[in-house]
Amino acid sequence: MNIKDIARIAGVSTSTVSKIVNGKDSSISKETRRKVLKIVKEYHYKPYAAASQRTRSYTIGVLLRSPISFDSTLDGIIQAAQNAGYATAAYNSYSDPERELKNIAAVCGRNVDGVIWEPATADSLDYASYFPEGTPLLTIGPNGGDQSLLLPYKEAAYKLTNELIEHGHRHIACLMTQGRRTHDFLEGFRTCLFDHQLPYSDDLVYYDLDESLSSKIGSRTITGFVSSHYRRALEFTQMIRPLHYRLPEDASLVSIKNDTAEALAYPGNAEISTYTIRNADFGAYLCNKLIAEIEHDDESHPSFVQDFRLDNTSTLSSPPTTAVKHILVVGSINIDHYLSVSRLPHTGGTVSTQSATRYPGGKGVNQAIGAAKLGHRVTLIGNVGVDNGSDFIFKAMEQHGVNTAGVKRCNGEDTGSSFIFLDPSGESIIAILSGANAQLTPDDIKANEQLFDNAGYCLIQTEIPLKTATAAALTAHQHHVKTIIKPSSCDYLPQDLVANADILVPNEHELAVIETEGNTLEEKADHLIKRGVGCVIVTKGEHGCILFGPDGRKTYPATDFPPVDSTGAGDAFISALASYLMYGYTLQQAVKIATYAASYSIERKGVIPSLIDRLSLDTYAHQVE
Template structure:
């Protein structure tokens, strides 16, 4: 900053500034004098030729930052290394203001610093470097947005490394999540470079700057299978959004992120996401040594190196099979109250309850959780109320890995309720208050048409309005899904629905309601087949089940489990049937496996805790009849 610069800023002549500075300003107005002196003080102006000794060392280095590195460990690295090498760091912050930056520059010059670490406000700032150059003050640029000789943290290398980690795991649909700031451009460049080196096409639409619930549609729809993120907080945001739809990493998507060494509080909060750590403190040390080397006139030191290693692989996996068939469940969601007594209530008698419990339930809920526990990606379309119980149910669905993207809430109706009487023999009877289930309208199903598009099976129950069932069957059939229908709580099912059903699974009582005009189970099954049903499977409780279709008629014995509570046995059966048909089992084998799953269910209280997971079920089958699993994959 010279006298001409001061004159230009003050809007006066050079001679006027000279007179004021040298106190020969008697002829100059008070207002002009004060304006010039204010600028002189702000910009730390002194006659350089008389005040600056270029040969002497002050042992001071200037650190001119622009907010961004002040809050992290990079600045600490600079300070610690400077002090270790015998220098006193003088730190000034431009706070994104060009005028303040120029004032800080002149302040450092007047302090006769030996060298300066400078993080420019922007590219325009660089024109002021002449003030340093004219005095031969060594300068090290930091974060100069790609400017020559500017030192930057290895965000480009980190993005390249993270992208390659996903590519090595066979991911080809990789999205890049970037925040604002200096690392943005470098991070995107590294991502692009990795894609290019692997012959993958870069798509601008895969660079995401903001996140909301629609990101789950990208995952569910298979548009992306993996993410890299420039900031850990962005990764945590994505991770939490995905959980809301029952999506889990690395099962449903992979997620890799940068974390800086100052992100320790975030890591404590989540401790899950696969990251590569950028050590800002080490980089600060390196920057300081580059400046000290320049001050001493020594040879340039080697470029900064950061070893790229994943801190963990918790959220890194192979992509979902891309187009992997999914199961869609359309049905009821209730809060179930279980009432336990020595015998079921009957007319004219008082029945005493020995105990009671409450758990989420409803056939839609049960079947969604049942198929999820057997290892499938599951979506549930249903309707909840806006009461406290709906929140508990929502959490249980997410905890069990069920996508809740198809769940709607009814603002003026409570969540459905079911009251289940269970006697000591295991038999049960159920009374249902539909609640919000009655609000699951055909229009709501129509609005969820996109959820049918990449599923393979659609499981439907008739505890929801019959018109809604009809709409769901129509969409499922148009999308090429196989339909499994449980005719619960319904005396009549229209021919329009029946002709679309691939698997109709009533129990004996439900079959009697549907076909009261026939006496035998065989006649009833024949009647339903004549209406267009492809397969009729009648569950017979302790007697097993009966199958009839155009090629096969067969009874299957029940599995050997002691009955404790029969509630939910049909849901366990249907969940396993759909799961193993989806895995390629023959219908006969799938029914045999489903019968065992139902046996597990009746041997335990309640429904959710009695639904067998895949490991438990297949471990049991492997001991009893391993051939059953040979056709599954």
């Protein structure tokens, strides 16, 4: 930067600049003096600097264009320079051409021996003439021209994409973040698809994470993702987590990450399968190459080469061949209030309690969490109020991994409540305050119709309005989803609901209420089957259950567990029944396993704590195969 450049930028004559910098400016206005001095400082101009004799300063200039807080390239440069006895003067233009020109002037004013330069734009190379003649110059990055030295982002993207292809993926998308690696990474991704005769379109590149990505995972339109930045990959895992997609079961994800101390995962997420870019080694390579040029070292220096290997394969697997079926639950959502009493209340009597606890409850919640604990993806449709109880419910659903996309907050309503009087023998009496459950309508079922897609079973309970339960059963069959219906808190079952029940699970009392034809259990069950039910399973508490079907009846005894609370036995039975039918067990096997799950549930207080997990139930299930 010479006096002519300063005069041109300031819009004054060279003589004016000379007078100001030499303190002979008494005839010059204050405004002009301030303007010229500001430019002189910004561009680090020194009088007669161009004519002075250059001497070795043992300082290397580094001009970068993008944020470096998570990039160890500069660390590598500094460490290599110090090892060779050099200091560094680093500046960042943040891709601003005007700031870049000022940084160049600052570096030249430091009389550096050589410069590592990452040009801010494609036009920045025009600034090369501002460097003193003969200054060793290394350009890096996408704007550095034909001689630019580049981190191997293109190669990394190519090989990451190839990792997915080698695992069988043919529908691959790219998660991108704008930055220094964008061009090369995208080129590597595109080239790999082309080399394997896989189609490429701009629609496969995502600069923003939105709901369209999750829908493409669910439909298997995309099965693999390659990410240009580790943080974008982490954001992606956080986006799909509430939707209950799992890596690598539902999609594979691979990424590159820097050689810094970035967190490997958010809490609760698996590590991501990554290539680590050795930025610090690349920085050291650049510095050593520049010093060799400064010191006229003619010894041959090898090019920078990185051998890419995956740090782990936690999020990489073969693509799912078919969409994974889930369980859909349509039913009541309550807060269960447990009141432990010495004896159950009776007509005209009064009981008191000194023990009261609350749990998430309602048959919809109980069955949803029960199926989730048995390893299934579960979605719940139901209503809650606008109160503290609704927050309690949502936290419980998140804790157990239940998808609440179908759960709606109802203005002006409280979340449903149940009051459970529990005696020492485990017997109970329950009173229910419907609250928001009573506001669940057929329109809510229609609004959530997409949740029926790819469901294996739909579990329906009649603690919601019967017309809504019927709409759910009809919608399930329209989507080829089998139904399991629990008749609870109702005096009858509409014919449309009966005709769309693949499995009906009443207890003895409920069967007597909903079916008036016949005197015995068998006669009532047979009549329900004639009305269209696929089969009837009558639960009998400590006596097990009876399966009535077109092929006759079969009795399943209960397993002997000490009774503490029998409230959730029916929900434990239904969630286990659906779960093991989904796992491919026969109806007879699934009923036997479900009977064990129901028996297991009575030895703990509270429905949710008493629901059995898959590991425990699988141990028993293997005995009935």
